[in-house]
Amino acid sequence: MYNFALKMYIYSFMRAKTDRLLVLKQIIETNKITTQEDLLTELQKQGFELTQATLSRNLKLLKAIKVPDAQLGYIYSIQKNTNTYSAQNQIDKGYQTLGFVSMAVSGNNVVIRTKSGYADRLSAIIDEFNFYEILGTIAGSDTILAILREGVSYQDFKNALVINIPELKELIK
Numbered sequence: 001m002y003n004f005a006l007k008m009y010i011y012s013f014m015r016a017k018t019d020r021l022l023v024l025k026q027i028i029e030t031n032k033i034t035t036q037e038d039l040l041t042e043l044q045k046q047g048f049e050l051t052q053a054t055l056s057r058n059l060k061l062l063k064a065i066k067v068p069d070a071q072l073g074y075i076y077s078i079q080k081n082t083n084t085y086s087a088q089n090q091i092d093k094g095y096q097t098l099g100f101v102s103m104a105v106s107g108n109n110v111v112i113r114t115k116s117g118y119a120d121r122l123s124a125i126i127d128e129f130n131f132y133e134i135l136g137t138i139a140g141s142d143t144i145l146a147i148l149r150e151g152v153s154y155q156d157f158k159n160a161l162v163i164n165i166p167e168l169k170e171l172i173k
Helices: 002-030 036-045 052-061 085-093 119-129 154-164
Strands: 064-069 073-078 100-106 109-114 134-139 143-148
Touching: 002 036, 002 052, 002 073, 002 154, 036 052, 109 119, 119 134, 119 143, 119 154, 143 154
Parallel strands: none
Antiparallel strands: 064 073, 100 109, 109 143, 134 143
């Protein structure tokens, strides 16, 4: 019983982290924020309590940078990977077309199931995001094998997917 309770606590903690990262990303993308204090205030308005150190780590995970702004000096922005044109194009179209079905893990291997014929495209999009968490992917017709780096957890991988592909949040269990 103790192990189950601990697993549920960790699951809810990681889910809250993912939710916080998604909200933080949305705040940065929809507002001109100049300081971490302003970010903390906005997150508190959304019901998130965190320290400045946690916020700094979250900004690093999101690859947030400060960019020049004509009126405000420097503002936070989410750094875009220059190789993600087609991935971003797919995001704009919606991920329902990618045929995502399910995901499971064994060690540092993640098996992603898709509808027949969709695995190659989804694998290419994942590769274009150049996630730190993944060494690489191999795709068939309806299955993708993603190999995680040593020390990267399945939850870290799921968080990276959801942060970059928010449409998958409700599909990934």
